[in-house]
Amino acid sequence: MAGVLVFAEVNDGKLRKASREALSIGRKLAQASGGELAAFATDRAVAEEAGRYGAKKLYVAEAGPYRTETHAAALQQAMDQAKPSIVLFGGTSNGRDLAPRLAARLNAGVASDVDRLDWADGKLRARRPVYSGKVFATVDVTSNPAFATTRPNAFPLEEAGGGAAEVVSVAVPQIEAKGKLLETKTPEAGEISIAEADIIVSGGRGLKEAANFSLIRDLAHAIGGAVGASRATVDAGWIDHQHQVGQTGRVVSPNLYIAAGISGAIQHLAGMSSSKHIVAINKDPEAPIFRVADLGVVGDLFQIVPALTEEVKKAKTH
Numbered sequence: 428m429a430g431v432l433v434f435a436e437v438n439d440g441k442l443r444k445a446s447r448e449a450l451s452i453g454r455k456l457a458q459a460s461g462g463e464l465a466a467f468a469t470d471r472a473v474a475e476e477a478g479r480y481g482a483k484k485l486y487v488a489e490a491g492p493y494r495t496e497t498h499a500a501a502l503q504q505a506m507d508q509a510k511p512s513i514v515l516f517g518g519t520s521n522g523r524d525l526a527p528r529l530a531a532r533l534n535a536g537v538a539s540d541v542d543r544l545d546w547a548d549g550k551l552r553a554r555r556p557v558y559s560g561k562v563f564a565t566v567d568v569t570s571n572p573a574f575a576t577t578r579p580n581a582f583p584l585e586e587a588g589g590g591a592a593e594v595v596s597v598a599v600p601q602i603e604a605k606g607k608l609l610e611t612k613t614p615e616a617g618e619i620s621i622a623e624a625d626i627i628v629s630g631g632r633g634l635k636e637a638a639n640f641s642l643i644r645d646l647a648h649a650i651g652g653a654v655g656a657s658r659a660t661v662d663a664g665w666i667d668h669q670h671q672v673g674q675t676g677r678v679v680s681p682n683l684y685i686a687a688g689i690s691g692a693i694q695h696l697a698g699m700s701s702s703k704h705i706v707a708i709n710k711d712p713e714a715p716i717f718r719v720a721d722l723g724v725v726g727d728l729f730q731i732v733p734a735l736t737e738e739v740k741k742a743k744t745h
């Protein structure tokens with residue numbers, strides 16, 4: 428019997444979207460393999476939510492804020508109890524940190540950043556975009572347990588309608604952690620992380636200077652999206668690295684990606700070309716971004732972006 432255990436991250440007493448996505452696909456894998464879905468969290472408050480996504484049990488270790496070593500040790504204890512054949516992590520920074528660490532410790536295989544998962548021939552079969560999304564690799568993870576991190580927004584959210592998951596307490600192992608948590612930075616109120624956003628509005632060097640990112644922020648706030656950026660703007664110090672989309676930033680797959688003043692260098696495309704709908708605003712009709720855009724607007728972003736923001740605001744008041 429192949430049980431599935433999902434590392435369920437909690438933010439403000441709720442499951443993160445990436446974790447709910449991992450639970451949604453986890454439930455299907457559990458069904459296909461004839462096993463049970465369970466979750467691991469550091470907060471019992473999510474027992475009901477985890478149950479709604481099909482988790483029968485919630486292993487809880489009150490381990491406090493995320494730290495690699497304590498969370499890895501606690502999750503390993505939960506695994507000792509749950510004995511899962513598959514362990515899934517949403518592809519957040521923490522999930523991508525924890526999965527390879529535990530997999531290495533257990534000599535298990537891990538498929539990272541997967542956008543498709545199946546139970547095939549008694550094994551976990553995963554599809555991973557490689558070479559900056561140009562091709563897909565299908566891999567079988569033959570170890571037991573098998574690990575995978577899921578690409579945010581690649582798996583649809585599907586509630587199962589179950590009751591609250593049964594809470595099983597897991598002792599927090601007393602370990603002498605080499606790492607120390609010095610500071611936690613929280614995004615500004617109302618700011619959405621690009622990792623899990625459904626809509627991203629991104630700005631590039633076409634903005635000319637840092638202050639003009641306010642145009643991007645205004646549109647993002649109006650439309651309910653996150654603020655993204657090209658590396659050129661991050662390198663110029665106009666915006667923080669956590670907003671960078673691309674090969675050396677975040678790989679994102681939102682429903683809607685709006686790129687303004689971004690040329691569409693291959694390293695940028697590597698991070699956003701799997702977006703469901705792409706809108707590009709660029710004054711150069713030859714800009715490579717138009718090759719991946721579903722809707723291209725050739726023009727000056729300083730006119731188009733504020734006009735778009737106004738239209739969105741108007742549409743919302745009607």
Ligand SMILES: Cc1cc2nc3c(=O)[nH]c(=O)nc-3n(C[C@H](O)[C@H](O)[C@H](O)COP(=O)(O)OP(=O)(O)OC[C@H]3O[C@@H](n4cnc5c(N)ncnc54)[C@H](O)[C@@H]3O)c2cc1C
Pocket residue numbers: 630631632633634656657658659660671672673674675676677687688689690691692693694695698708709710711714726727728729
């Ligand atoms: C190893 C490596 C890794 C990299 N990783 C990343 C990464 O993760 N993410 C990333 O983004 N880049 C990455 N890069 C950098 C990448 O190659 C490009 O340099 C970068 O993406 C360019 O950013 P940009 O499009 O903002 O700037 P530019 O290429 O300078 O493009 C600016 C665009 O703005 C347009 N524009 C100018 N004015 C206006 C206006 N008024 N209205 C409308 N449009 C206007 C121009 O026509 C132009 O197309 C990486 C490079 C390397 C070598």
